[in-house]
Amino acid sequence: MQRLGPGLVTGAADDDPSGIATYSQTGAQFGTGLMWTLVLCYPLMVAVQLASARVGRVTGKGLATSIKKIMPRWLIIALVALLFVANTINVGADLAAMGEATALVVPFSKHIYTAAFAIVSLLLQLHVPYHRYSSWLKWLTLVLLTYVALLFMVKIDWSETLSGLFIPRIDGREGITTVVAIFGTTISPYLFFWQAAQEVEELDQNEEREPLTRNGEQAPDAFNRIxxxxFAGMAVSNIVALAIILGTAATLHHAGKTDIQSAADAANALKPVAGNLAFLIFCLGIVGTGLLAVPVLAGSSAYAVCEIGGWSASLEAKPKHAKVFYLVIALGVVLSIAIDWSPVSPMKALFWSAVLNGIAAVPVLVGLMIVVARKEIMQQFVGSLSLRAFGWLATVVMAAAVAAMAATSF
Incomplete structure (x- = not known):
């Protein structure tokens, strides 16, 4: 675990409760038919996150700081505003799923549980220094193994699984919408900002490390670690996503339970089909991944806002030394609680979160790929040809996903 850090936490946070809901709905509705999308996503995710980490490690600055050098200020402010709104909606949906899952196991008000999780997460970010908090987040990724364990409790049709992994097919308009949702929840802008920012945090906490623009001799070891x-973090993300699709395909899809509206809904539907243990494991996974994802979502918004405004941004700093940073985190969490009490359904909220993320992802990816190839910013550490090729391919795929989403929605 010593060589693993920002990438592992970023990949694990990608499997948040809203992601679990998307993958559960995919498995329940389409069986193993859309598993190929995650095979396609893997090299694209790796390229984008490698580029994000590279920018942070080379420059010693967050992603927004570098992108604002090549984009109009009004555009980067608009993108960061979209990021904040989308992340806040996502945090609200994740917290609601955690509250609902807990209420299924220990009956009580799901709204109270939701508020409690929000307050605990906020207090941890406010009062626990980064070096300790990042270690907790890293070990918390182990909760994702619960979804892999689920596969040992159900009967898997392996020939059907291999077909779903390697033979692309899309069934109708709903299939297109689901593919777009998978791409949207797997390649999200908040992950780019978070991983770059965590590379900067790692620099700040290790006196021997310097930005590579100042000390190029550290480059071989730094890039090897990244x-x-x-690669490991994105592999964990995709393996867990595949396990969720496969587990729900083998149980809910085969039992004819195809209408899943939330992660907690999937857990509840599993109970009569796969038994109490599978139900409990699924609920534990929802709560654990939520505790991991909420600080990543809220933190990525705060990093981006502060980088644009030139304010101090660090999870290691005490609140009085990074007031704007922690204010943005607190605002995002408080607003997310309000979303839980609003009449807006979680699935509708997640839909609009995906729309906003999709809109923001394409220009952010364009900015990232320009930055990672710009010698004035990266000096001799510009991204390799293969990194840039896969990064631009990810940009094209996300642009196509946004276009498909617009076409199927309107």
């Missing part, structure tokens, strides 16, 4: 970390 590669291991990112």
């Amino acid at each position: 590669r291991w970390d990112t």
Whole structure:
């Protein structure tokens, strides 16, 4: 675990409760038919996150700081505003799913549980220093193994699984919408900002490390660590996503339970089909991944806002030394509680979160790929040809996903 850090936490946070809801709905509705999307996503995710980490490690600055050098200020402010709104909606949906899952196991008000999780997460971010908090987040990724364990409790049709993994097919308009949702929840802008910011945090906490623009001799070891970390982190993300799709395909889809509206809904539907243990494991996973994802979502918004405004941004700093940073985090969490009490359904909220993320992702990816190839910013550490090729391919795929989402929605 020593060589793993920002990439592992970023990948694990990608499997948040809203992601679990998307993957559960995919497995329940389409069986194993859309598993190929995650095979396609893996190299694209790796390229984008490698580029994000590279920018942070080379420059010693967050992603927004670098992108604002090549984009109009009004555009980067608009993108960060979209990021904040989308992340806040996502945090609200994740907290609601955690509250609902807990209420299924220990009956009580799901709204109270939701508020409690929000307050605990906020207090941890406010009062626990980064070096300790990041270690907790890293170990918390182990909760994702619960979804892999689920596969040992159900009967898997392996020939059907292999077909779903390697033979692309899309069934109708709903299939297109689901593919777009998978791409949207897997390649999200908040992950780019978070991983770059965590590379900067790692620099700040290790006196021997310097930005590579100042000390290029550290480059071989730094890039080797980033590669291991990112390849492993994105692999964890995709393996868990595949396990959720496969588990719900083998149980809910085969039992004819195809209408899943939330992660907690999937857990509840599993109970009569796969038994109490599978139900409890699924609920534990929702709560654990939520505790991991909420600080990543809220933190990425705060990093981006502060980088644009030139304010101090660090989870290691005490609140009085990074007031704007922690204010943005607190605002996002408080507003997310309000979303839980609003009449807006969680699935509708997640839909609009996906729309906003999709809109923001394409220009952010364009900015990222320009930055990672710009010698004035990266000096001799510009991204390799293969990194840039896969990064631009991810940009094209996300642009196509946004276009498909617009076409199927309107």
